Amino acid sequence: MAWTDAAARTALEMIFKAAVASADPRIVLARHLPEPPAGGRVVVVGAGKSAAVMAAAVEDAWPEVKLSGLVVTRYGHGHPTRRIEVLEASHPVPDAAGAAAAERILAAVEGLTPRDLVLFLVSGGGSALTTLPAPGLTLDALMAVNRALLASGATINEMNCIRRHLSAFSGGRLALAAAPARVVTLAISDVPGDDPAAIASGPTVPDPTSFAEARALVAHYRMDLPAAVRAHLEKAADETPKPGDPRLGAVDYRFIATPRMALEAAAQAARGFGLTPLILGDALEGEARELGKTMAGIALSASAHGHPLPAPCLLLSGGETTVTIGAEGGGRGGRNSESLLGCAVALAGAPGIWALMGDTDGIDGSEDNAGALITPDSLARARAAGMDPRAVLGRHDSYSLFAKLGDLLVTGPTLTNVNDLRAVLVA
Template sequence: MDKRAFLTELFETAVAAADPRGALADVLPARPTGRTVVVALGKGAAQLAAAFEDLWQAPVEGVVVTRYGYAAPCRYLRVLEAAHPVPDAAGLAATEAVFEAVQGLTADDLVVALVCGGGSALLPAPPEGLTLEDEQALNRALLASGAPIGVMNAIRKHVSRIKGGRLAEACGPAKVVTLVVSDVPGDDPAQVASGPTVPDAVRREDALAMIRARGISLPDAVMAHLERDAAAAPDPSAGCFTGNEVRVVASARLSLEAAAARSEALGVPAVILSDAIEGEATVVGGVHAAIAREVARHNRPFTAPVVILSGGETTVTLGDTPGRGGRNTAFLLGLAHEIEGCPITVLAADTDGIDGTEDNAGAFADGDSIARLRAEGHDPADFLRAQDPYSAFDAIGDIYTPGPTGTNVNDFRAILVMP
């Protein structure tokens, strides 16, 4: 068996299960008597929008906002690109274009919101009294804090004019149908892209409690804003949300199930640990390594050969001078130290094709990774201390770079354990 080719096929199967056209084909809303306005938001938004145009088979209007390099051609919709994971001025202009697209609607009109991961950063909209620089500083602080995505989004949606359902407010009295490609553990649509069209029950006071409990240091101007009642996001019971529809059309769960089925078809049993694993990436990597090692040595809790699959979104708490890498390479570096000498091969990659801020989706690791690093003259522990996992796997030629995939259902981890 070519182990890496096998794992790559499972990754590609998982991505294909979240294909935009297939995800949307059976969930199109009823045609309105008035206008159809589409707002597509996130790293896979352009592909979603192009698929929607093909399936709708009628002219639409609206705006697509996606990450630089992730654009896809659309016939009717205006496609804009902006920065991720830290917002920029292009994102600020794109947010204003989204608001302009939904102005002047009536009850006869329909807004279709195509929402996927990445929208939180791509749509900066600082509230009155704050600036783009304040929102950039907020994002940097949250990314460095190691807080899970649910906590980050709970905070961000109270420091915005578009998140937490505020975009849906602006669409009234038109009906809003939100179709979500979920990249968050648990598939709560209010968490994807910080829920621009989906309100959340997490109150401003709850967000402040999260900040205090985790000791997150935020800019003074942002904290001053959060202390004001005006910062509160809309209540889910507000009348502006009545009649709106929300549906999750693709998720990590569905993609993992597709990968497991493909593995079985290729003759290797598969198990899914969870589609919602969170925690510090290197620590989660160590836990996965312990499970795989137990299988390799004692055939428990599973019998080799087996593929162990998991998804979710780990986090990385950054030090003062971090090196290169994202959460998937950090996961693998934590894992590689614990599987040395074992018949285990692993692929961990982000389904959107980009791991953090680098150009790779993730990397491969196996029972020889640490030995190969030493053979190249490196001390593997140095990469852990420097928070530099990209450089570790780049040094041994194990970086995985499929390029942007056009979808985003969070991280994909496949661990092949041989007898």
């Protein structure tokens, strides 16, 4: 196959779409449902960017089952449902609507019996969408914490450790509220390693972390947190339920989509274009621009030496990187566009290499794009447009560069989320 810019763009976009489709709840959820209870109630609750479409998938799979409940999703991520109420709230910075939704979800699962079933539908974004302050804290304080977390450089698992110890909803507290009902969680994973305690901060599973660990992370990243939050962490009066806590009962946690599944779907699509895929990992973390640089180095090795595999090939990775913003602040751009610009700078215009990096939920950070694409002449086109790619990278303004080049990947909300997908095509 003759690899032109147009052919490479088409292939990369189709591969990205295949990964997203593999995590579509309308396709994959039904096979993971438990048997409905005989004679008991079914209460469906949920939180995350995919919560509304997951609720609709439950309704379609159980047309004759009597059920009720509500889910909360991000503004603009709603989906029509018939029996399950859909609420919307803010993400990534929480708001009062999310706190109210968390309170209503807790109320919906109270007073149940062992004959009843609580079906919890969880996906990425659930933490921010159910930010319910622990006693003695305010929503304003948790909003300040969330901003500090997003700017800290902490990993998603580290962020969720802190969130769980400031919440009245996360860290197993939803499962405690639902006891003694049976709780089954259907999850779309967006975290490295698919740790149930990290997905939406684990509302239905035991919390293996402690207040002491949360305090250590705050100190390590030198987070400037409100005094009331620091006092709450120091007091450590209401520890989350730990593994083995009898109040939670047997944990039934089922993954319906994960980053690894999406990467496998992307690899299969790559083979259809005559590319040999190599999955470098589904849980790669670190500074976004540095991971982009690393993927560029592997691509250059494949192009020049045929290692770790010969061209034509596709290098794939998943996971969630971080962007650490310095005191000078930053421009516009999410972790995928920043990682991609770091990759482009490292490639330095090498011929025969194209790349796409995007968030499978369709939203890269807080912008309107899923990510972006690069071609061998991206840097030259940027300079011709009066932009210095290295300077743009230094001020975290990758969105502006790719917007000027017309190389943003814009999908709109995909209503699923299995984290980031990075694909580098070496011809």
